[in-house]
């Protein structure tokens with residue numbers, strides 16, 4: 469099976485052309501290929517095929533085999549992958565995902581790719597899942613939940629996939645390996661959740677570390693960066709445009725007046741290969 473290995477700020481993916489390769493079990497393939505000792509190694513497996521309702525179709529499987537609705541960093545990689553492999557000559561494509569149609573755009577300066585800007589669609593604010601004050605329209609903004617005898621104030625935002633944002637004074641002091649999986653699987657989140665700890669630097673800058681659903685700690689998360697900006701605005705911490713500083717580098721995110729999130733960042737191919745199944 470031919471594949472190519474990509475990353476967006478260190479959030480790494482194995483891209484496979486679904487119209488060329490025959491795949492019988494995506495979940496199993498994801499765990500096999502993403503394994504960092506016995507496989508290629510990656511946070512996720514991405515299958516790209518021609519689309520019906522969009523230019524292309526993208527499916528993303530986490531390293532544990534679970535299928536995710538969306539992946540922001542992967543959308544940038546896919547846009548560059550289909551363009552550079554001659555699968556399209558469009559520099560703006562539409563991508564069908566389980567979270568809806570996403571629109572990445574390759575931006576060039578002097579014919580050299582500068583960045584990939586993605587229209588990530590609209591955020592969905594999670595409605596309450598457990599009784600809080602009794603208001604049925606209440607949204608999950610800064611709500612306390614208890615884990616391991618500690619209280620965490622969470623803001624839950626969906627970018628098609630679920631995110632739980634927690635603001636802290638010192639993000640580096642958080643033991644993500646311990647608290648990440650406990651929050652990911654907390655009963656408050658019926659579909660599990662991605663977990664973002666966020667430290668506000670100033671009105672246009674935040675530092676974020678992530679524990680991803682189905683993948684663990686990753687270097688960056690595009691949907692997480694967008695959800696973080698929405699949570700930051702809703703909690704009064706930032707303006708609607710901010711740099712999200714991740715372990716792997718910076719993403720530029722804006723929450724437009726049309727309610728769409730736009731995210732800009734790099735997409736890098738690292739190598740190509742053939743996996744012996």
Ligand SMILES: N[C@@H](CCC[C@H](N)C(=O)O)C(=O)O
Nearest residue numbers: 536539540541629689690691
């Ligand atoms: N890294 C991604 C998100 C990947 C999916 C996530 N783990 C989930 O299960 O929702 C991104 O860049 O958005």
